[in-house]
Amino acid sequence: SQTIHQWPATLVQPVGSPLSLECTVEGTSNPNLYWYRQAAGRGLQLLFYSVGIGQISSEVPQNLSASRPQDRQFILSSKKLLLSDSGFYLCAWRGRLTEAFFGQGTRLTVV
Amino acid sequence: AQSVAQPEDQVNVAEGNPLTVKCTYSVSGNPYLFWYVQYPNRGLQFLLKYITGDNLVKGSYGFEAEFNKSQTSFHLKKPSALVSDSALYFCAVRDLGGSYIPTFGRGTSLIVHP
Numbered sequence: 699s700q701t702i703h704q705w706p707a708t709l710v711q712p713v714g715s716p717l718s719l720e721c722t723v724e725g726t727s728n729p730n731l732y733w734y735r736q737a738a739g740r741g742l743q744l745l746f747y748s749v750g751i752g753q754i755s756s757e758v759p760q761n762l763s764a765s766r767p768q769d770r771q772f773i774l775s776s777k778k779l780l781l782s783d784s785g786f787y788l789c790a791w792r793g794r795l796t797e798a799f800f801g802q803g804t805r806l807t808v809v
Numbered sequence: 810a811q812s813v814a815q816p817e818d819q820v821n822v823a824e825g826n827p828l829t830v831k832c833t834y835s836v837s838g839n840p841y842l843f844w845y846v847q848y849p850n851r852g853l854q855f856l857l858k859y860i861t862g863d864n865l866v867k868g869s870y871g872f873e874a875e876f877n878k879s880q881t882s883f884h885l886k887k888p889s890a891l892v893s894d895s896a897l898y899f900c901a902v903r904d905l906g907g908s909y910i911p912t913f914g915r916g917t918s919l920i921v922h923p
Binding site for chain 2: 786
């Protein structure tokens with residue numbers, strides 16, 4: 699069966715520090731991968747999606763970037779965090795004709 | 810273009826009573842429709858989906874949803890609510906012929922009172 703791993707679960711980082719959140723999927727190949735941010739426990743904002751290795755689409759221009767170095771690995775990064783980057787970050791994957799499955803999320807607090 | 814609306818920010822229901830969480834959608838083609846549940850500080854969990862076939866879809870934890878093409882709705886229902894059903898519920902839509910990306914509603918907070 700397919701599983702998705704996202705880590706860390708919580709992270710406290712100072713303003714101006716770098717960020718790297720990692721997401722990996724097991725049990726499937728060539729998944730569509732997504733990074734979302736959820737503010738204030740409500741709506742999901744799509745940040746990036748990827749349909750293949752090295753293929754990244756950005757939905758919202760901002761202080762973040764994403765990379766997909768391997769088929770089942772999706773990384774969210776920042777060179778210098780801002781206070782406004784705080785939030786709950788969710789990774790998700792989807793097969794070709796199926797629903798999306800989400801990781802457990804990372805609570806990022808920038809201080 | 811695709812969009813989804815959840816008109817209620819919050820739904821309150823007494824334990825044992827039936828519950829409905831509303832969702833309406835808009836797509837240019839045929840829709841894939843989904844419901845997810847989120848507990849505090851956790852990722853979204855898939856509940857059920859409509860792809861094709863029977864308009865009444867049954868999912869996890871006793872939830873079901875009814876696809877209504879004429880009203881472009883996909884309301885989530887449960888015959889008897891439990892306190893443990895209290896959570897944030899998201900409806901999502903994806904155009905079968907189009908986007909790689911599902912569009913999510915803003916979420917509805919369901920509160921089940923003992």
